Amino acid sequence: DAMVIQNPRYQVTQFGKPVTLSCSQTLNHNVMYWYQQKSSQAPKLLFHYYDKDFNNEADTPDNFQSRRPNTSFCFLDIRSPGLGDAAMYLCATSQSRVDEQYFGPGTRLTVT
Amino acid sequence: QKEVEQDPGPLSVPEGAIVSLNCTYSNSAFQYFMWYRQYSRKGPELLMYTYSSGNKEDGRFTAQVDKSSKYISLFIRDSQPSDSATYLCAMSARGNTPLVFGKGTRLSVIA
Numbered sequence: 001d002a003m004v005i006q007n008p009r010y011q012v013t014q015f016g017k018p019v020t021l022s023c024s025q026t027l028n029h030n031v032m033y034w035y036q037q038k039s040s041q042a043p044k045l046l047f048h049y050y051d052k053d054f055n056n057e058a059d060t061p062d063n064f065q066s067r068r069p070n071t072s073f074c075f076l077d078i079r080s081p082g083l084g085d086a087a088m089y090l091c092a093t094s095q096s097r098v099d100e101q102y103f104g105p106g107t108r109l110t111v112t
Numbered sequence: 113q114k115e116v117e118q119d120p121g122p123l124s125v126p127e128g129a130i131v132s133l134n135c136t137y138s139n140s141a142f143q144y145f146m147w148y149r150q151y152s153r154k155g156p157e158l159l160m161y162t163y164s165s166g167n168k169e170d171g172r173f174t175a176q177v178d179k180s181s182k183y184i185s186l187f188i189r190d191s192q193p194s195d196s197a198t199y200l201c202a203m204s205a206r207g208n209t210p211l212v213f214g215k216g217t218r219l220s221v222i223a
Contacts, residue, residue, distance in 0.1 A: 004155075006155075033210070040120065040215070040216075040218075041215060042200065042213035042214060042215045042216060043156070043200075043213050045210050045211070048210060088153075090155050090156070092155075097204070097209065097210060098143075098144050098204050098205075098206065098209075099144075100144075100146055100158050100161040101146075101158070101202075101211060102158060103148075103155035103156045103157070103158075104155050105154055105155045106153075106154065106155045108153065
């Protein structure tokens, strides 16, 4: 089945220790998104790639970076995680920016 | 005023009830409307996708869009305990604009 895969599902990191979350897709979609979701809140868009074109949301902290080396993979790098960065990180894909988005299962990040 | 408003609930109903979930929005440019279901500690799963106004039915689920009132609804017929989840509405406008999500409504269907 075509799908969106995120690894790891659970990640524990120390305050200030860089961490990378990964996402891969077999849907061959053009657009890949990273969202942050905290408990009982809506997913908050951090950035997205349309093909290789990177689009950062205005309020995404500089601490968050992303890479998309090819169509299938996208990475979220958190350079110096703070306690406030503990959240579920969701990757999603869509064929275009207005098409429905398909989400992965998420990576739950804990910062100690 | 937030772009998308959604009552967070929780909403608790008995098994077999008809459930109505709603969102209102302020941006008249929104044309694409989606409903996602999110189980605890899982990613959102797309349930319904509609374009512009009208109704769409899929099994026990019906999505309605009323653009004149800036109001969308999701109806669940014959609700089951397995429908217990958080339901998120999401919408976007034409062009290079990403989805805007509601905060989600937490639904519990009691057997």
